[in-house]
Every structure is written in C-alpha cells, then in structure tokens.
Amino acid sequence: MTGYDPRGKANRALLVGVSEYDNTAPPDGVPGDLPAVKHNLNRLSEALRHGGVFDEREITVCRSPDQGTFDQELWKAANEADGVLLLYFAGHGAIPNAGDELFLQMRNARVVAGGHAVFPGAVLFSLAQAMLTASSARRIVVVLDCCFAGNAAWVRPETPDKRRLLLMSVQPNHRIDAGDPDTPTPFTAELVKLLEAGGDVSFRALVDDLRAQMSAAGHRTVRGDAWEPESRAEPGIDVLLAAGAGGPGSPPAPGPTQGTDPGPGAPDPGPGLVRRVGAVLVGRLGGMGAAWGALIRRRRDSRARESGGGDGKPGVPTGDTGDENATRRDRRRTRRLVAGGVAMLVLVVTAIGIGTYRHLALTNGPSSCAPPLELRVLTDPDLEPTVRAAADAYLTSEANTTGDDCRRSGITVYSAGAADAVTALRKQTGAWQEPREADTNPQRDVGPQPDVWIPASPADAARAVAGQDTDAVAELDADQEPFAYSPVVLAVPQGIAVDELDDRTGPPLTRMIDDLRARHADAAVRRPDPEFTDTGLLATIALYATQGAAGAPDPRRAEDRV
Numbered sequence: 001m002t003g004y005d006p007r008g009k010a011n012r013a014l015l016v017g018v019s020e021y022d023n024t025a026p027p028d029g030v031p032g033d034l035p036a037v038k039h040n041l042n043r044l045s046e047a048l049r050h051g052g053v054f055d056e057r058e059i060t061v062c063r064s065p066d067q068g069t070f071d072q073e074l075w076k077a078a079n080e081a082d083g084v085l086l087l088y089f090a091g092h093g094a095i096p097n098a099g100d101e102l103f104l105q106m107r108n109a110r111v112v113a114g115g116h117a118v119f120p121g122a123v124l125f126s127l128a129q130a131m132l133t134a135s136s137a138r139r140i141v142v143v144l145d146c147c148f149a150g151n152a153a154w155v156r157p158e159t160p161d162k163r164r165l166l167l168m169s170v171q172p173n174h175r176i177d178a179g180d181p182d183t184p185t186p187f188t189a190e191l192v193k194l195l196e197a198g199g200d201v202s203f204r205a206l207v208d209d210l211r212a213q214m215s216a217a218g219h220r221t222v223r224g225d226a227w228e229p230e231s232r233a234e235p236g237i238d239v240l241l242a243a244g245a246g247g248p249g250s251p252p253a254p255g256p257t258q259g260t261d262p263g264p265g266a267p268d269p270g271p272g273l274v275r276r277v278g279a280v281l282v283g284r285l286g287g288m289g290a291a292w293g294a295l296i297r298r299r300r301d302s303r304a305r306e307s308g309g310g311d312g313k314p315g316v317p318t319g320d321t322g323d324e325n326a327t328r329r330d331r332r333r334t335r336r337l338v339a340g341g342v343a344m345l346v347l348v349v350t351a352i353g354i355g356t357y358r359h360l361a362l363t364n365g366p367s368s369c370a371p372p373l374e375l376r377v378l379t380d381p382d383l384e385p386t387v388r389a390a391a392d393a394y395l396t397s398e399a400n401t402t403g404d405d406c407r408r409s410g411i412t413v414y415s416a417g418a419a420d421a422v423t424a425l426r427k428q429t430g431a432w433q434e435p436r437e438a439d440t441n442p443q444r445d446v447g448p449q450p451d452v453w454i455p456a457s458p459a460d461a462a463r464a465v466a467g468q469d470t471d472a473v474a475e476l477d478a479d480q481e482p483f484a485y486s487p488v489v490l491a492v493p494q495g496i497a498v499d500e501l502d503d504r505t506g507p508p509l510t511r512m513i514d515d516l517r518a519r520h521a522d523a524a525v526r527r528p529d530p531e532f533t534d535t536g537l538l539a540t541i542a543l544y545a546t547q548g549a550a551g552a553p554d555p556r557r558a559e560d561r562v
Contacts, residue, residue, distance in 0.1 A: 003202065003238040003239070003240070004084070004138055004139050004238065004239045004240065005240045006053060006083035006084040006138065006139065006239065006240060007052065007053055007083075007240070007243065008083075009082055009083025009084070009138070010058075010080060010081055010082045010083055011053060011054050011058050011081060011083040011084045011085070011086075012054075012058055012060070012077040012078075012080050012081040012084075012085050012086070012137075013048055013054045013058060013059045013060070013077075013086040013088070014060050014062060014073055014074060014077040014085075014086065014087050014088070015041050015044055015045055015048075015059065015060065015061045015062065015088045016062045016065065016070060016073075016087070016088065016089045016090070016091070016104075017037040017038065017040050017041040017061075017062070017063060017064070017088075017089075017090045017091060018034065018037060018064050018065070018090070018091030018092065018105065018106055018107055019033060019034050019035055019036075019037035019038045019063070019064055019091075020033050020064045020107065021033055021064075021092070021105075021107055021109060022107055022108050023108070023109065023110050023121075028110045028111050028112055029110065029111070030092050030105055030109050030110070030111060031092060034090075034091060034092070034178050034185075035178075035181035035182075036178045036179055036180065036181050036182075036183060036184060036185045037090045037091060037178070037185065038063070039182070039183055039184040040090045040145065040184045040185055040188040041061050041063060041090075043184050043188070043189075043192045044088060044184075044188060044191070044192055044195075045059055045061050047192045047195040047196050047242075048086075048195070048242075050196070051195055051201070051241065051242035051243060052242060052243030053084070053240060053241060053242060053243055054086075060073060060076075060077060064106075064107045065106055065107060066106050066107045066108040066121070067106045067108060067109075067121050067122070067123055069106075070104075070106055070123055071123070071131075074087065074128060074131050074132070075131055077135075078131055078132055078134055078135035078137070079135065081135055081136070081137040082136050082137055082138065083137060083138055083139070084137060084138065084139045084140075084141060084239055084241075085132065085135050085137035085139070085140045085141070086141045086142075086143070086241075087128070087132060087140075087141070087142050087143070088143045088145070089104050089142075089143070089144050089145065089146060090145040090146060090185060090188060091104065091105055091106070091146055092105040092109065092146060092147065093105065093144070093146030093147045093148045093149060093151075094109075094111065094119050094122060094147070094148065095148045095151050095173070096444065100151075100154050100155070100448055101124060101125065101126060101151070101155060102124075102125040102144075102148060102149070102151045102152045102155060103119040103122035103123065103124060103125070104122060104123045104124075104125060104128065104144075104146065105119065105121065105122045106121055106122060106123060107121075108120075108121035109121035109122045125152050125155050126155045126157075129142075129155065129157050129164075130157065132164070133157055133161050133164075137163065138163065139163050139165065139237075139239040140161070140163045140164045140165070141164075141165045141167070141203060141239060141241070142164065142165070142166045142167065143167045143191070144166075144167070144168050144169060145169040145185055145187045145188050145191075146169065146176075147170070147174070147175040147176055148170075148172065148173065148174065148175070149168035149169045149170050149230075150168045150170055150171040150172035150173070150174065150230050151172045151173065152166060152168055153166065153168065153172065153230060153232050154172065154448065162234040162237055163237070164232075164233070164234075165203045165231070165232075165233040165237065165238075165239060166231060166232040166233065167203070167206070167207060167210075167229065167230075167231050168229060168230045168231065168232075169185075169187040169188075169229055170187070170221060170227055170228065170229065170230070171221075171225075171228050171230055172230075172412060172414075173414060174221040174222070174223065174225065174227075175221060175222040175223070176221055176222060176227060177222060186214070186217070186219050186227070187210075187214070187227075187229065190210055190213045190214060190217070191206075191210060193213070194206055194209050194210060194213070195241065195242050200240060200242065200243055201240070201241050201242035201243075202238050202239065202240055202241065203231075203233070203238050203239050203241060204233075204238050206241060207229070207231040210229050211228065211229055214227055214228065214229055215228075372406070372407040372408055372409050372410050373408065373409045373410070374409070374410045374411075374412070375409060375410070375411050375412070375451045375452055376412050376414070376448055376449075376450045376451050376452070377391065377411055377412065377413045377414070377450060377451070377452045377453075377454060378414060378415070378416060378421060378446065378447065378450035378452070378453045378454070379413060379414075379415050379453070379454040379455070379456075380415060380418055380454070380455055380456035381415040381416075381417070381418075382456060383415070383454060383456055384413060384414070384415040387413050387454055388413040391411040391413050394411070395407075395409070395410065395411060414447050414448075416445070416446040416447055417445075417446075418455065418456065418460060420442070420445045420446050421446055421453065421455070421460070421464075422455075422460050422463050422464050423442075424442035424445065424446050425453070425464040425468070425476060426463065426464050426468050427468075429449075429468075453476075458482070461476070461478045464476060465478060490512050490513070490516075490525070492516060496516065496519055496520045496523060498515065498519075503515070513525055
C-alpha cells in the first residue's frame with residue numbers, strides 16, 4: 001500500500017459550497033438554492049481543523065463563489081500545496097446529454113437548454129482537474145457532493161496522474177436530494193461523522209465506511225435507486241486525512257506500509273468474464289428463456305504481441321516508459337466481445353484503435369490488484385432496470401472476485417432510444433469518437449460509445465449490421481441466438497380481462513384489442529414510442545399486420561387501435 005502521511009507538509013483544503021444562486025427562475029435558472037450546503041461547509045471545516053492533518057490557516061472556505069472567484073482560489077491552493085491538496089465541492093452539478101463531462105455550477109450559473117446544452121457560469125470538471133494536476137502536491141484529493149458526481153469518473157485527465165484520489169457522492173447519471181435545509185446534505189453528514197469518529201482515517205478506509213453507512217441508512221437517489229458513493233484512485237495509492245485525537249501538534253503516526261504498484265504485466269480478467277455475467281442475468285430473469293454462454297475474444301495488436309521492451313519488460317515497446325496506460329492501449333488495440341442478450345441479443349461494440357481499459361481502479365481492493373476491466377453496457381430503456389440489477393448482482397458476487405480478492409470488472413449500464421442507438425451504430429461510429437457536425441452527435445443522443453449493446457430485438461442488430469458504413473470504426477459481433485426472451489405483452493386489468501387461457505395467448509394483437517373493446521367500450525390502449533423502445537416498435541408491426549376485408553393488411557385501421 002503506497003500510503004502517505006502529509007503531516008508537517010504544506011497542506012491545503014479548499015472547501016467550496018454554493019448554497020445561493022443568482023439565477024433560479026425559468027427558463028434558464030438552476031433548480032434552486034441549497035441551504036443545506038451552508039451546514040456542509042461549517043461541519044466539514046470544523047472536522048478538518050480537529051483532524052490533525054490540516055491546521056486552520058491551511059483551510060479555505062469559499063461560500064457561493066462565482067466562476068472567477070473559484071478559479072482564483074483553486075489556483076492559489078494548488079500553488080501553495082506540497083503535501084496533500086483537497087478540493088471539496090457541494091452545489092448543483094450538471095451534465096451534457098453525452099454524460100462525458102461534469103459541470104460544477106457556481107453562483108452565477110445558468111442553463112441554456114437545447115440540442116447542445118450550455119452551462120455558462122459553471123466550471124468544467126476537466127479544467128478544474130487540469131489546474132489541480134499542475135500542483136506539486138504529493139496527493140490530490142477531490143470530493144464532490146452534487147448531482148451526477150459519478151460522471152466525474154468518466155472525465156479522464158489528459159495525462160494519467162497517480163496522485164489523484166476521487167470521491168463522488170453518487171453513481172453516474174443520478175440526481176440526489178439535498179435533504180433537510182437545517183442540516184448538512186446526507187453524503188456530507190456521513191462524511192463528517194467518519195472524520196470525527198476518532199482514530200486515523202485514510203482515504204480508502206473513508207470510502208469503504210461511507211459506502212457502508214449510506215447503504216445502512218437506506219438513502220435513495222431521486223429516481224429511487226440505492227444511493228451509492230463511488231471512488232477512483234490508482235491501485236495502492238492512499239493518504240491520511242485525519243489523525244485521530246492526537247491533534248496537529250502530535251508527532252506523525254507511522255504511515256501505511258510502503259509498496260510498489262502493480263506493473264503492466266499484472267493479470268487481466270479471464271475469458272470467462274462475460275459468461276458469468278450471462279449466468280447472473282439468466283438467474284435474475286428466472287426462467288424467461290434459454291441462456292446462452294458468452295465469451296470474450298480479444299484481438300491483440302500484432303505490434304503489441306511482437307514488441308519487447310528495451311528494459312526487459314514484457315509488452316513494453318522500445319522507447320516506452322513502461323507506463324501502464326500506454327502499454328494496455330498498445331496491447332488491446334481492438335477488442336471483440338460476444339455476449340448473450342436479454343429478450344433477444346447482445347452486440348459488442350469495439351472501437352478500432354481505441355483502448356477500452358479504464359486506468360483508474362475502484363479503491364476497495366487490495367494494493368496488489370490490477371485495474372479492473374471497465375465495461376459500458378448500452379441497452380433498451382425497457383430492459384435497463386433488469387440489466388442494471390443483474391450487473392449489480394454480478395459486481396458484488398464471488399464470480400467477480402479473483403483468488404486474490406481483486407475485482408475482475410466494473411460495469412456501467414445505461415439506455416438510449418432504440419432508433420438512436422441503431423442509427424449511431426450503422427452510420428455514426430466515426431462521429432461517436434469525434435463529432436464533426438451539430439446535427440450528428442451520438443455522444444449527445446445516445447451517450448458514451450458502449451462496449452456491449454443489449455438491444456431488445458434481433459431486428460435492431462440486423463438493421464445495424466446490414467446497413468453499417470464500410471469505413472465504420474466500430475465492429476459489431478452479434479450472437480445468433482438470445483440467452484433470454486419474453487413475449488410482447490398486452491397488459492389488461494383483471495376486471496376486464498378474458499377468462500380463457502387460449503384467448504390470452506393465442507390471438508394476434510389486433511384481435512386482442514378488438515375483443516377488449518367489445519367487452520369494454522371505454523377501454524383505451526397505450527403503446528410506447530416505437531422510436532424509443534423496441535416494445536413499441538414490435539407492437540406497431542403487429543398493429544400494421546391488421547387484415548382487411550380482402551385479407552390483406554389494412555394500414556388505415558392500425559393506428560385506430562391505440
């Protein structure tokens with residue numbers, strides 16, 4: 001464990017809290033003021049002052065600054081620190097449609113909605129991160145307590161920085177409630193309790209305890225999911241944040257045992273990874289259909305296979321520094337994944353020439369753990385809750401843990417409209433990496449380019465593969481059979497449903513709707529948007545198969561039924 005005790009060094013803590021906003025009225029105002037954030041700053045600054053690592057003159061409290069003031073204070077703190085540099089932010093957070101940047105909204109923030117959302121008066125997390133990286137501090141700790149805080153994990157610095165430790169209040173793409181205006185926000189309240197609990201508190205221990213506390217308290221995000229703080233740090237990197245009851249005048253306690261970080265030759269996940277994910281998905285779906293095993297096939301770049309480092313390190317080309325990130329990129333130029341699908345099919349999307357490893361590891365594993373393989377899974381909106389539940393179950397299972405208690409993988413599940421996903425994979429894979437036109441931006445319309453695609457119908461896969469550009473920079477490798485499936489269902493209240501089983505499962509959709517209205521004239525049938533979910537598309541196909549008087553499909557009657 002590469003721990004670091006910063007006591008005795010020039011440490012700096014910049015605590016930024018935006019509780020009051022100048023612009024809260026529609027149409028371009030932020031959601032409102034955050035009075036709870038005032039209590040965050042008071043409690044956290046007090047906890048740090050008594051924590052034995054930061055003395056009072058090393059803590060700067062910045063209350064509801066505008067963008068310019070924030071920049072000045074951050075630059076000052078970064079220049080002065082040579083021990084640990086801590087940035088804490090609480091306030092409104094915002095993300096663009098692609099979700100690949102995080103905006104920290106300052107006092108003068110506004111929101112300009114539209115196809116390309118603009119956030120004047122907000123600080124790009126990537127720019128704040130760059131300012132932090134310019135510091136000579138030995139450790140850089142960032143704590144974010146805001147909506148969408150987890151999206152900061154997707155904002156990678158241009159140059160990998162092993163000094164950085166990132167703690168995010170919530171998982172990506174989630175909004176959170178600030179709670180009671182007379183108390184700190186839920187996340188910061190738990191954070192302060194742990195810092196004040198006594199004893200030495202390291203970053204890694206703090207992260208583990210925070211997750212446990214938030215889970216035990218039953219906190220939920222705005223959408224109703226479990227509220228899960230996340231963290232990112234290089235393997236084995238840690239820092240002392242509080243030194244118990246000793247106080248700032250006490251001699252430094254012995255630091256954590258020093259060690260070496262794992263090199264680029266550390267073992268990576270084996271080819272059974274996705275097979276295990278498939279098994280968990282099938283278990284969650286509980287007999288909905290047949291399961292298909294899945295595997296990972298990696299095509300290693302020939303140059304990476306053949307090259308040998310001048311210093312004798314395997315897989316490090318001559319002239320390379322042995323940097324883990326560069327080595328993994330060279331060795332995994334193209335990766336092909338094949339997985340089973342839910343209700344249909346899984347396609348794996350591989351960006352040609354682009355490495356797919358995240359180089360920041362989850363911080364709750366042993367110091368000898370290599371960074372886990374990070375997979376981004378795109379699915380149909382109707383399937384997202386099921387796929388997410390299955391992924392969560394797998395991530396916490398023994399199947400995702402090596403014999404050394406290391407995580408094999410991390411999985412991020414998100415959804416997008418079916419039509420947008422197909423269009424992006426057919427015609428816009430180049431623009432996915434680098435949008436060139438305002439009207440063609442799959443990062444905005446779909447999200448980050450996925451590693452795995454789980455559509456709700458094989459029809460999506462067929463359309464994407466058959467019509468794909470010849471110069472596409474993403475390769476689709478589809479399984480031919482689903483590992484689970486479910487019929488399209490017409491949901492009817494029990495009071496007006498038919499009694500006979502044959503009448504519930506045999507007739508075509510159009511006859512079911514006609515019979516329903518014959519039994520109950522006021523019955524209305526609703527259909528999902530066929531461009532957004534495959535359920536809506538399949539229902540539309542069934543509706544347009546209506547037989548007319550001559551036995552041929554009658555399109556005129558199709559839309560009359562919904």
